[in-house]
Amino acid sequence: xxxxxxxxxxxxxxxxxxxxxxxxxxxxxxxxxxxxxxxxxxxxxxxxxxxxxxxxxxxxxxxxxxxxxxxxxxxxxxxxxxxxxxxxxxxxxxxxxxxxxxxxxxxxxxxxxxxxxxxxxxxxxxxxxxxxxxxxxxxxxxxxxxxxxxxxxxxxxxxxxxxxxxxxxxxxxxxxxxxxxxxxxxxxxxxxxxxxxxxxxxxxxxxxxxxxx
Numbered sequence: 001x002x003x004x005x006x007x008x009x010x011x012x013x014x015x016x017x018x019x020x021x022x023x024x025x026x027x028x029x030x031x032x033x034x035x036x037x038x039x040x041x042x043x044x045x046x047x048x049x050x051x052x053x054x055x056x057x058x059x060x061x062x063x064x065x066x067x068x069x070x071x072x073x074x075x076x077x078x079x080x081x082x083x084x085x086x087x088x089x090x091x092x093x094x095x096x097x098x099x100x101x102x103x104x105x106x107x108x109x110x111x112x113x114x115x116x117x118x119x120x121x122x123x124x125x126x127x128x129x130x131x132x133x134x135x136x137x138x139x140x141x142x143x144x145x146x147x148x149x150x151x152x153x154x155x156x157x158x159x160x161x162x163x164x165x166x167x168x169x170x171x172x173x174x175x176x177x178x179x180x181x182x183x184x185x186x187x188x189x190x191x192x193x194x195x196x197x198x199x200x201x202x203x204x205x206x207x208x209x210x211x212x213x
Contacts, residue, residue, distance in 0.1 A: 001025040001064065003071045003086060005078045006050050008035035010180035011099065013154045015075050016042055021150055027063060027071060029056060029078070031175055038178050053081035060089050070094065079103040092116050099124070155179030162186065 002019045004012050007028035019026050020043065029050035030036055036047050048059035064070050070091040076083060079102040087110070090096060098104050098121040110119040128135040145151040159168035161183040172181050 001027065001071045001073070001091075003027045003029075003060070003074045003089065005029045005074075005076050005082065005086070006031070007044065007047075008038055008178045009077075010154060011075075011077070013042070013179060014151060016044060017151055024072075027060065029082075035178060050078060050082070053085055056082065057085040057089075060085070064089060073097065076100055087114055087117065090114065090117055094118070095120065097122065157181045158184055160184050 002015070002024045004015045004019075004026065005028075006012050007016060007026075008030045012028070012030075016026060016028070016039075026044050027046045027048075028039055028044050029048055030039055031050045039047050046059075046063055049055045060071075070089045071094065072091055073095045074086045074090060075097050076086055077100040078086075079100060083103065083105060087096060087105075093116050095118040096110065098119070101123075104121060105119070107119055107121075110117055124135075127138075142151065155178050157168075157171065157177050157179065159165065159171070159181065161168075165183060168181055168183055171177060
């Protein structure tokens, strides 16, 4: 079983597709009625709040209990009480995968409270920066999964970087996006190949070069 926080985002949707492919039971959180309805359209049955920690804990306790009867894996991107509650809901020997940036626990913190849990913090930006070969291999696996149809296209919100870049980050801050927010960048200008350069331009350039030498 897998608990996916903020499941209507890009990572969450990809995780849902993977969980469904391997037959894992899914529990999900999302922050609005619209997002809940979207997740139901994907076949997710157990959905609760990503904004109210108390409601989240109540619902998950009703569905899975705590400790030995909890979830096997948590994919977390939330902070505060959501982390504490999610840790308490992990089954014995479960795995906690942290992809968030705010208030994340250290391995020492996790070990002090749940030494049985396999704790894996992931910072993809640092992986790309410090382990490019590993990042390349992961992207190859994703490309293969897309080509085979195991990962399907997800909703995107497109913003022109030149004219609406600020709007894109405001939209992200509101937490209203379902799927990924994408910044469109103008295609690079096409430069003429040497054979395509007008002969007059070439002659003029040679004339200027002779003058300089």
